[in-house]
Amino acid sequence: MNSFQIxxxxxxxxxxxxxxxxxRRVKDLEDFFVAGRNAPTLLILGxxxxxxxxxxxxxxxxxxxxxxxxxxxxxMTCFNCLGYVIGAIFFGRYLRRSRALxxxxxxxxxxxxxxxxxxxxxxxxxxxxAYLLAVTWGMALVMSEVTGIDESVAIVAVWxxxxxxxxxxxxxxxxxxxTVMFVLFSGMIVLAAFFIIQSAGGWFAAIESxxxx
Numbered sequence: 588m589n590s591f592q593i594x595x596x597x598x599x600x601x602x603x604x605x606x607x608x609x610x611r612r613v614k615d616l617e618d619f620f621v622a623g624r625n626a627p628t629l630l631i632l633g634x635x636x637x638x639x640x641x642x643x644x645x646x647x648x649x650x651x652x653x654x655x656x657x658x659x660x661x662x663m664t665c666f667n668c669l670g671y672v673i674g675a676i677f678f679g680r681y682l683r684r685s686r687a688l689x690x691x692x693x694x695x696x697x698x699x700x701x702x703x704x705x706x707x708x709x710x711x712x713x714x715x716x717a718y719l720l721a722v723t724w725g726m727a728l729v730m731s732e733v734t735g736i737d738e739s740v741a742i743v744a745v746w747x748x749x750x751x752x753x754x755x756x757x758x759x760x761x762x763x764x765x766t767v768m769f770v771l772f773s774g775m776i777v778l779a780a781f782f783i784i785q786s787a788g789g790w791f792a793a794i795e796s797x798x799x800x
Contacts, residue, residue: 591733599748602764606752611758619757621690626762633766635671640772641722723749 613619622630628642648660687693690711727741734741752760787796 595730595733602767603752606756606760606769609763610756612759613757616688617741618759622758622762624683625757630762630766633769634762637686637768637772638763639667640769645725647721647725 615624617798639751646662651657653662681697682690682693685693685696687696689708691704691708694707695701696774723742723745726745727738730736730745754766784790
């Protein structure tokens with residue numbers, strides 16, 4: 588096994604251990620859906636950043652930027668971040684006060700309508716399905732390139748892994764592993780930026796090169 592394959596195996600083992608630990612602490616629906624409503628700010632930040640900086644960012648958006656669509660990516664990032672802020676300030680507090688376990692539950696209680704609840708549920712499923720398709724394909728592509736296994740097998744393995752993980756550990760496991768990924772991503776970005784800047788001839792040369800693009 589090469590270093591990349593070893594890193595993948597070690598990472599999967601670590602995430603599965605975290606999921607096993609979190610799953611043992613799930614006692615009821617509140618634990619499963621909203622981590623018992625007592626997740627600290629650091630873990631919430633970690634899961635938000637990790638969800639934002641997935642394979643969509645590291646592969647899809649990086650590829651689009653390389654092809655000349657960087658301004659579009661910057662605009663999309665600004666709108667996404669704005670959505671996080673507006674959602675937390677103008678919507679999150681009402682969702683928390685309602686004690687609803689899911690967003691569709693909140694809309695049902697807010698409007699007293701099962702039709703709106705179903706519409707909200709379908710909207711979430713459709714939106715997350717598109718996101719998960721991109722993430723699954725991206726992760727499967729990485730696994731296929733690194734390990735040499737067939738891409739279709741990698742897709743099934745990736746989908747099965749996060750599905751079983753989420754069903755067992757619930758939001759507790761997801762939040763914990765996302766925070767670990769957040770710390771890992773942040774460290775990798777700082778380390779990679781150091782080597783990239785040094786390869787470009789230092790800070791001033793790197794800034795000058797960016798300005799001349």
